[in-house]
Amino acid sequence: MAEAYIGGTGMTPFGAFPDRTGRELFAEAGLAAIEDAGLTSENVDEVFYGNFIGTLSENQGHQGPLAAEALGTTAPSRRVESACASSGLAIRDAVRAVRTGDVDVVVAGGMERMSNMGTARATDGLARAADDLFEVRAGVTFPAAYALLARAYFDAFGGDRTDLAHIAVKNHDNALVNDHAHLQREITVDDVLEAPEIAAPFGLYDACPISDGAAAVVLVSPSYAAEHGLDSGVAITGSGHGGDTMALQDRRSLSKTPATRDAAEEAYDDAGIDPTDVGLAEVHDCFTIAEVLALEGLGLYRYGEAIGAARRGETHRGGSLPVNLSGGLKAKGHPVGATGAAQVVAVRTLLEGTHPRSDAVGDDVTVGLAHNAGGTVASATVHVLEVMP
């Protein structure tokens, strides 16, 4: 059952735009989404805005009202922050608002601007998604934290750097036709293996780039959708959210991500589907290992079996389950606060046939999934999108 119809979607290209303000980026994405829905700013009842470190990168807190203003409205707004899962959460809380019946049309999305900070300040800023007292002060950065997860995974289930390299190659390849992707550059397994090491076992190509950009989704209540001819196309039919300890030291296992598992179970239950119904997925691949952890947490692969999925071609286009046809965070880019919304934009347009990679989506595919994670998966959201009859 549709919890909220996706009336429209919009996103900026992802890349390095140090001279564009956050409000300018969000205006581009949000106004495109509103226009795509055939609506105007006056139709917007509420705004849910995801952003992680605008307080640092633009000296700007209280961004909700600015995001609303960027859309030409003073509708009520709030910023939702959950690190890299900020706009996944913005969408989740927006879906709930629609479900209460209080609102008919909401814009949920997000924005991040990081290239203006420079790499060192941005890396330091990103570290605020980890536990400052117990991880960051011990020297943990995100490349290091995910490298630790990769090592733990290899220890538990096997796998090696070459398996991971195939994920990077696949996602770069998917992005080649995507003009909105930050990195449109073909790479080989050898390129990945020979790249400079950033945190063993990762080389440079195991990591997503630091990106700027914005993405937005117009969510519409089923009753409003029926009245305004928006009740065809794609709807969100399931939403889930999971949590875990912030610091890795407090986890029972470093090779599994229970926040993703919990979010997925809730979303599947909500949508009334099984993992086997999922025909394509956009998952949170901030580092190559993250795609593996996601696919297993989502129940799309058994534990220990996703590590070889890209190498076997299963998750490539034409495979049994295409993953990150947009290019993923790895190649499309990862403007933190925009990522969760951009995943929903990708799944919707892939299912509707308007994404540059829609030709890789089989006619029988009607269910897609978007998985957004915060920190080292201390937060995760999952949304199930379905083509409505």
Next chain:
Amino acid sequence: MAEAYIGGTGMTPFGAFPDRTGRELFAEAGLAAIEDAGLTSENVDEVFYGNFIGTLSENQGHQGPLAAEALGTTAPSRRVESACASSGLAIRDAVRAVRTGDVDVVVAGGMERMSNMGTARATDGLARAADDLFEVRAGVTFPAAYALLARAYFDAFGGDRTDLAHIAVKNHDNALVNDHAHLQREITVDDVLEAPEIAAPFGLYDACPISDGAAAVVLVSPSYAAEHGLDSGVAITGSGHGGDTMALQDRRSLSKTPATRDAAEEAYDDAGIDPTDVGLAEVHDCFTIAEVLALEGLGLYRYGEAIGAARRGETHRGGSLPVNLSGGLKAKGHPVGATGAAQVVAVRTLLEGTHPRSDAVGDDVTVGLAHNAGGTVASATVHVLEVMP
């Protein structure tokens, strides 16, 4: 009708605690609220956490999972940020979550830690609640912005510094018995008028202090409340949220706050009450003029008439409408992200007879209101609380 029962409430004392971490403060408030509800951490389905500038004051983003951990759970969480209205919004979005039927027990609250920053850095941090490009770079600080609102109000409706001084005196007086208040100090109208000027027409006593602290509310679904004997006491029966332009320059009027008006109208409508039903109110008095703007935006006074309310004794205890019996932000203190939740804690305990100022609440008073504002009221939330039969 109860949208969510208040199962329990908790808060830390408000004050300057530069050596206590944010997680420690929130643990104190949140665990007290859970215990007050007769529940345990395992009962908590979800956490809504309000915080404004932890990214600056504690180098900590992604605070949702840390807030949950402070309560002894890995339940799903998010941070909700809307400047000084952050935990008002956290409560609003938590009420909605309960209304969807997805969750039965949620903790909504917030925390701020600012005294460790020092006054200059804290003032700079607080300025991030204004428009960085069009206000802050022009030199606007919050004392200056609210001073502008006071001048605009005086121009539009009359009134003077002495009227404002009576508000400060009243709120300090209310706080005298409140051990959780930051400022327990009796002041006179002359003290206020003779205090050092901070931004004309304001002197030092027209401003709230920079405080640390946390507050939390356990919200329970009506069905869970009925099953577990929590369906007596006080419930949230109405919730409203309004928005306005971020920058003052874009407002049609500086003497009115339409975000408060919109939030109030929605909350009254939701609760099925009129402003005349409200028997006590906690309103967002970050500066003395803010109490006036709030009372008029809330429809508790006509425009131009609230300026003399404190001077006439109407809003003092024993008056026709006691306002800020807790001491308000002015004297109880204003740990930004905790304030909205602390207002709900105050209204609930005042109505239930467990607040130190409950003796000032008439037996016939069954409806209270909490009003939280962000920035120069670019965001506002209103919650109606009622004693359930």
